[in-house]
Structures are given as structure tokens and as C-alpha cells.
Amino acid sequence: MIPIRSASTAQQVHDWLYGCVLRGDLLPGMRLSETEIAEQVGLSRQPVREAFIRLASDGLAEIRPQRGTYISRISVRAVLSARMIREAVESDLARIVARTRPDLGAMERELDLQARADAESNVPAFVEADDRFHQAMAEAAGHPAVWQDLDRLKAQMNRLRHLSMRVFDRNQTIAQHRAVLTALQAGDPDAAEAAIRTHLRQMLTEVPHMMDAHPDYFTE
Known part of the structure; x- marks a missing residue:
């Protein structure tokens, strides 16, 4: 400490x-x-x-x-519930942003910071930039308070992310974020929604893997 x-x-x-x-x-x-x-x-x-x-x-x-x-221990139920809520809410946010096409410079900057953190193997900085990327999308949609509500739900989810990003390919996350941003910049609501859903469903792969690797860290 x-x-x-x-x-x-x-x-x-x-x-x-x-x-x-x-x-x-x-x-x-x-x-x-x-x-x-x-x-x-x-x-x-x-x-x-x-x-x-x-x-x-x-x-x-x-x-x-x-x-x-x-x-x-990390509550798997809390992780999966937060993931489900985030997918539902952020899909709507993505559609709003794609339709309104606001400035997305903040999301671009956070994506660059993620790439830098990945290159430096700095997992805490990587996860923090990941969070800010999603926060920037909520702000671009004109709903910053929505992210504050989501943030309160996802403590257990973030615990898992800090563990999983030490072993999973972080470039996959960066590529998923890039797909989200590209769809938003193109003003394509359907593609933006599909991209954010694909990204947030990645955790469904991570959860069982991490439970197998660290069974003592988790509880139902």
C-alpha cells in the first residue's frame, strides 16, 4: 500500500x-x-x-x-447485472451520439491514452482511460448524469476489469473502442449500437475465464 x-x-x-x-x-x-x-x-x-x-x-x-x-470477493451477479444495464443504456447513448454527431474529440483522446497505457503495460491507466471513453460518450449524448449513475453500479465490474486486463489482449478492447468511435463519427446509429453491444459483451467471455483462474476471488 x-x-x-x-x-x-x-x-x-x-x-x-x-x-x-x-x-x-x-x-x-x-x-x-x-x-x-x-x-x-x-x-x-x-x-x-x-x-x-x-x-x-x-x-x-x-x-x-x-x-x-x-x-x-467479487460478486459475479453484480458484475453481470452492471454489464446488462450498461449495454442497455449505452446502446441508447450511442444511437443519440450517432444521430446528433457532436464533437468527439474527448473520445479520440481517451482512445489515444488507452493505446499509450497498453504500450506501457499500465493496466490502471488503461482501465481509467476506458472508463473516461465511455463517460465522454455519455457527455457527448448530453447525458452526463447517466454516467454518474452507471459509475455507482459498476464497482464489482471494475474490479474484474483490472484483473482481466492483465491477461486478456488489451488491443482487442482498443479495436472495439475504435469501431464504436468510427460508427459514431460516420453518423450510423445501427453500427454504433452494434459496436457498443459487441464491446460490452466481451465481459461475458472474461468472467468464466477469470473465475477458473481465480476461484477464490469470486462469489455468486
Whole structure:
């Protein structure tokens, strides 16, 4: 773990731990120590305890009385539900963008950043650029709040993505994003919808593979 140099509140500790869990720096089943984390961030144990409670409410930690706090396993059901919702919503967003043909420079920039992150084998930067690519599409459609709603649903999905992008061909994801962007730029709603559906269905291949590779990381 990397200490938080300027943390002063339970929320900051929570946000840091939240990011660690999503990136896979804290793996499913790992035990969290209030004392160790408090020492790392330079705080008392109380705000750290509060951060653990918030992390548990996010579904990312499990507080076991008399035993401690542990990073929860990845919920396959939550992953698949978030994927299904994203496909339905983002298909509509893609059609809106293709029909209205707004400026798509932000999506182009995020695609370039993904390619750079892939070349550097920087998985966290790759996944973050992936997220921003989809966020930029929602913003281009004129519905930025939709992405905020989706973002709250996909914590478990992002945990899987940080794991899977270490082993799957990231160029495939880049190619899928390029297909989405090309269809949007061409103003072709049908092609844009088909491309985004193909991209978001990639996870249906990733889930069983990752479950076989890391059975202890997942729960139904």
C-alpha cells in the first residue's frame, strides 16, 4: 500500500482504500488492519474504522465480528447485472451520439491514452482511460448524469476489469473502442449500437475465464 500523506478524514481513507480494491492492490480475502492502516496514513484508528464501515456498505469489504475486516470477493451477479444495464443504456447513448454527431474529440483522446497505457503495460491507466471513453460518450449524448449513475453500479465490474486486463489482449478492447468511435463519427446509429453491444459483451467471455483462474476471488 501507498501511505496517504495528506489524509485528514474518514472519507479520504475510504476513497484511497476504494481505489486500492478496484485496482486489485487489495485482493479478495485480504485482511485489513486498522492499526497498520492508521499508521500508514498518519491518523487515529477511529477514521480508519469509519472508512472500513463505508467500504463494507459499498460491498467491497466484510466486517466479521471478533475476527476483523476482510476484502470481499467479487460478486459475479453484480458484475453481470452492471454489464446488462450498461449495454442497455449505452446502446441508447450511442444511437443519440450517432444521430446528433457532436464533437468527439474527448473520445479520440481517451482512445489515444488507452493505446499509450497498453504500450506501457499500465493496466490502471488503461482501465481509467476506458472508463473516461465511455463517460465522454455519455457527455457527448448530453447525458452526463447517466454516467454518474452507471459509475455507482459498476464497482464489482471494475474490479474484474483490472484483473482481466492483465491477461486478456488489451488491443482487442482498443479495436472495439475504435469501431464504436468510427460508427459514431460516420453518423450510423445501427453500427454504433452494434459496436457498443459487441464491446460490452466481451465481459461475458472474461468472467468464466477469470473465475477458473481465480476461484477464490469470486462469489455468486
